[in-house]
Amino acid sequence: MxxxxxxxxxxxxxxxxxxxxxxxxxxxxxxxxxxxxxxxxxxxxxxxxxxxxxxxxxxxxxxxxxxxxxxxxxxxxxxxxxxxxxxxxxxxxxxxxxxxxxxxxALERRYLFRILSRRAPATHQAGLVWQIKHALDLDAMQKAAGHLIGKHDFTTFRSTICQADSPVKTLDHLSISRVETPGGPEYHFDVRARSFLHNQVRSFVGSLERVGTGSWAPEDMKTALDARDRAACGPVCPPQGLYLAQVCYPIDPFA
Known part of the structure; x- marks a missing residue:
């Protein structure tokens, strides 16, 4: 067929x-x-x-x-x-x-997470971003994200209902940028790996947002990772800001 x-x-x-x-x-x-x-x-x-x-x-x-x-x-x-x-x-x-x-x-999946930072309610972007009312410390979040790159036991950032055989995964890339849009400033999280655990990206972003607000220090991300305990994770952020952006293959089937 x-x-x-x-x-x-x-x-x-x-x-x-x-x-x-x-x-x-x-x-x-x-x-x-x-x-x-x-x-x-x-x-x-x-x-x-x-x-x-x-x-x-x-x-x-x-x-x-x-x-x-x-x-x-x-x-x-x-x-x-x-x-x-x-x-x-x-x-x-x-x-x-x-x-x-x-x-x-598939060799790699790429996810994008969008946070909109403005006090006025979102209109055009409603349901397409996670809206917060405060600015975030981009440098602090980038430092915290560095602790997550590489091969780790990601039990802390894994849903309790995850069905993966192992919590060990390799995170290839996690970068954060501030983007000025007509609707207000957005923080974009670009996350790439061969595969992910259930709720892993949303757990990352929720914890990194805590760093961005100053509630966590960048080093607290490593402490949470090393704990290998779901209770050490920050809040899991809502789903509406998350996008499956790209899937990579040995040969691009759409080229």
Whole structure:
């Protein structure tokens, strides 16, 4: 069966997350239902990351198997037609080898977290950022983030319901920048690794925000990491500022 890679963008607010759930709206369920309108049968697709309730995506990647050979452009157009009016869009589609797997072929996932810093309620960015009313100390947060880079036991930053076999992961990159936007200053957290634990990025950002406010010193991040204890983690930040931004493969399927 011909296999296709799909790059998917979505607004996570209406969904319980990526993974299909009985009688609950999910992104996977929406895409599979659209595929069933094109080729009437049961469809099962696999994705690079199972985003949680309320989490968004610019660059989720999934693959699907079709019974017929489709022109990739026509397939993406047909899917987008049947996905309306849900906030899900196929932004790229390419034919891929049958051994391509959206999850297992991936080398790295990149997440973006956005914090909006302003006192007035967000309007255009409501539901798309975590809004706080205070400024953050960027230098302090960057120093704290340095303690997280590399291979560590991330038990402190792992959800208690995480199903990963091990808390040991390698964090390749974590950078923080302040970006001036028309809606106000934002702090962007760029986080990259081959794979992540459940709630790991939101746990990082929640703890780094504590550093940014001065409640924690940068060295407190290392203390929390070394504790290997979930109780040592700062508050887990809300999901609406988190985006699956990019998935990297040995060969870019959308090049």
């Amino acid at each position: 011909p296999r296709y890679a799909l790059k998917i963008e979505y607004h996570g607010a209406p969904f319980v997350g990526w993974q299909r759930q009985t009688d609950l709206p999910s992104v996977q369920g929406a895409v599979e239902a659209a595929l069933a309108k094109i080729e009437p049968r049961a469809h099962t697709i696999a994705a690079a990351g199972r985003t949680d309730t309320g989490v968004h995506a610019y660059g989720q990647v999934a693959h699907c198997n079709m019974a017929s050979d489709w022109d990739p452009f026509r397939l993406s157009e047909a899917l987008n037609y049947h996905l309306k009016p849900q906030p899900v869009a196929i932004t790229a589609c390419r034919a891929v080898p049958e051994d391509f797997h959206a999850r297992f072929s």
